[in-house]
Amino acid sequence: MKKFTTLHSSEPTFSVSELNRQIQQLLEASLPWILVEGEISNLTRAASGHWYFSLKDDRAQIRCAMFKGKNIAVRFRPKDGDLVRVRARVTFYGPRGDCQLTIETMEAGGEGxxxxxxxxxxxxxxxxxxxxxxxxxxxxxxxxxxxxxxxxxxxxxxxxxxxxxxxxxxxxxxxxxxxxxxxxxxxxxxxxxxxxxxxxxxxxxxxxxxxxxxxxxxxxxxxxxxxxxxxxxxxxxxxxxxxxxxxxxxxxxxxxxxxxxxxxxxxSPDSRHLQQQVDHITLRLEQRLQQRLQQQQQRLLYLTQRLRHPRERLTAQQQRLNALQQRLQQAWQRRLGSQQMVVQHLAQRLERASVAKRIAQQQQTLAQQRQQLDRAMNNYLQARQRRFGSLIEKLDLVSPLGILSRGYAIATDKDQHVIRSRHDVQAQDQITVRLHDGSLRCDIVEISE
The missing domain is CATH 3.40.50.261 (Succinyl-CoA synthetase domains)
Known part of the structure; x- marks a missing residue:
């Protein structure tokens, strides 16, 4: 075992400051910049903005300092227990004989x-x-x-x-x-x-x-x-x-x-957009119904104007008018029923999306409009029927059969030509006299002015 030297030994003697300076020079020269990974412990954020903490693993630890000018570039907020990787240089503080790391950069451990x-x-x-x-x-x-x-x-x-x-x-x-x-x-x-x-x-x-x-x-x-x-x-x-x-x-x-x-x-689609679609479909339905009604009204007017005086023609037109009315009502009901099915289908799908109240309001409005349309159609058809009856009465007034019923008669010769003058026949000719309820065959006995 080697003993201590005596005061008279020739070996050099260092002061504490000289020894620490030598240690500092050796450390900083041999380890200029290094990467160190460890767990943060005892983190302190000084009022000056500097960070002081220790890096440790399961067997050792070392004190660290990261100054304000460097730590502002750290992309996360470190805390005790975080695993980090730092780029630092080893420094030795001579007055206290402390070894520490002065940190340049820091990132979360393993992130790089x-x-x-x-x-x-x-x-x-x-x-x-x-x-x-x-x-x-x-x-x-x-x-x-x-x-x-x-x-x-x-x-x-x-x-x-x-x-x-x-x-x-x-x-x-x-x-x-x-x-x-x-x-x-x-x-x-x-x-x-x-x-x-x-x-x-x-x-x-x-x-x-x-x-x-x-x-x-x-x-x-x-x-x-x-x-x-x-x-x-x-x-x-x-x-x-x-x-x-x-x-x-x-x-x-x-x-x-x-x-x-x-x-x-x-x-997920926006339920408000679906509500707008329902509003758009409802508007289109109303427009289509209005257009269809106008078309049928124009057609009805056209058919009415084509009515002629003979009773047979009027009867045929009446039957056709009734058929058109029935077809119009059936077509309108089918169209309305189809659109109502579409609206009901959309209403069922949107009921759970909190728009049931709006759909109910639209359906109520549609029902009211349907009632108004029914009343308008009935009033229009009744007015046309009254006018039709009036035309028939007028035709009866000018009809040949109507004239005969008032006591007049029509005379025709054997060729069924209407006799308009006494010069159209001669004595002993046979003629036919048509009354309102039959006809008479007559012989001409005498012709006078």
């Missing part, structure tokens, strides 16, 4: 490697054409059945359900619960996706989760999951994280939603 892997996979799949717009399938306008692949306990599924109930509650939602982070999450997501797609039951599929760090969202950057989305026959909407988050599934899917709520809004 994950980001590099993300960019590498993104470039590979893009080069293969998996992101091309020509492969994107159109989304359904009004999907009846939608599958939701996400965590059953997360906020994302609640946001999607609330959005669908608010916008279009008729959509049938099926939740396929899955892990969304951690070991086995990517495989679980892929199996649920293949299960939903192969069933052929769904019009669209939403796959996603709420926000988080790159490591939390890493399951959605899985290559096998991306290729499974590309192979799906069902339209896929990817809704991963927040608006600033992008995952590989966002690029491969047929549509990318900034948030889970946005995914529901993309797939």
């Amino acid at each position: 490697a994950l980001q590099a892997a993300y960019e590498r996979l993104k470039g590979q799949l893009q080069a293969e054409g998996l992101f091309d717009a020509r492969h994107k399938k159109p989304l359904p306008i009004k999907p009846e059945r939608v599958a939701i692949i996400t965590s059953a306990a997360g906020a994302a599924v609640r946001d999607i359900i609330i959005a669908f109930r608010r916008r279009f509650p008729l959509t049938e939602l099926t939740i396929l619960p899955s892990l969304v982070q951690g070991e086995g999450a990517a495989l679980n997501l892929r199996r649920q996706l293949e299960r939903a797609d192969s069933s052929g039951h769904f019009d669209a599929i939403i796959i996603g989760r709420g926000g988080g760090s790159l490591e939390d969202l890493w399951s959605f950057n899985d290559e096998a999951l991306a290729r499974a989305i590309f192979a799906c026959q069902t339209p896929i909407v990817s809704a991963v994280g927040h608006e600033v988050d992008f995952a590989i599934t966002d690029f491969v899917a047929d549509a990318r939603a900034a948030t889970p709520t946005a995914a529901a809004e993309i797939l």
Whole structure:
């Protein structure tokens, strides 16, 4: 065992400050800039803006300082227990004999490697054409059945359900619960996706989760999951994280939603738009009925004007008028019934979307208009019938048969020519005298002025 030197030894003697200076020079010269990964402990944010903390692992720790001019560039707010990777230089503070790290940059632990892997996979799949717009399938306008692949306990599924109930509650939602982070999450997501797609039951599929760090969202950057989305026959909407988050599934899917709520809004039609469609159909129905009524009125007027004086012609026109009236009423009732069925069908579909009251009002208005139309048609037809009867009475006044009934007669010769003058016949000729209730055959005995 080597003993201490005596005061008279020839070995050099260092003062404490000289020794610390030597240590400082050796450390800073041999370790200029290094990358260190560890867990933050005892973090203190000084009033000056500087950060002081320790980096530790399961066997050791070292004190660190990150000054205000550097820590303002950190993209997240670190806290005790966070795993971080820092770029720093080793410094030695001589007055206290302390060794520490002076930190230049900081990022979440593992994020750099994950980001590099993300960019590498993104470039590979893009080069293969998996992101091309020509492969994107159109989304359904009004999907009846939608599958939701996400965590059953997360906020994302609640946001999607609330959005669908608010916008279009008729959509049938099926939740396929899955892990969304951690070991086995990517495989679980892929199996649920293949299960939903192969069933052929769904019009669209939403796959996603709420926000988080790159490591939390890493399951959605899985290559096998991306290729499974590309192979799906069902339209896929990817809704991963927040608006600033992008995952590989966002690029491969047929549509990318900034948030889970946005995914529901993309797939659900707005009930207000459907209400506008009902209003438009109702307006068109009223216009078509008005046009049809005007056409039939014009046709009725035309037929009325074509009536002639002979009783047979008038009778035929009366029968035709009655037939047209019946056909008009039947056609109008069929048309009205068809449009009412359309309105009733839309009313049933929109009843659960809180527009039943509006449809009931429209139906009441339609019923009132129908009653008004019935009254108008009846009044119009009755007026025409009264006019028709008046015309018949006038015709009776000028009809030859009517004249005969008042005591007049018509004389004709043997050739049935009407005798208008005494010069048309001679004595001993036979003539026929027509009365209102029969005819007489007569011989001419004498002709006088």
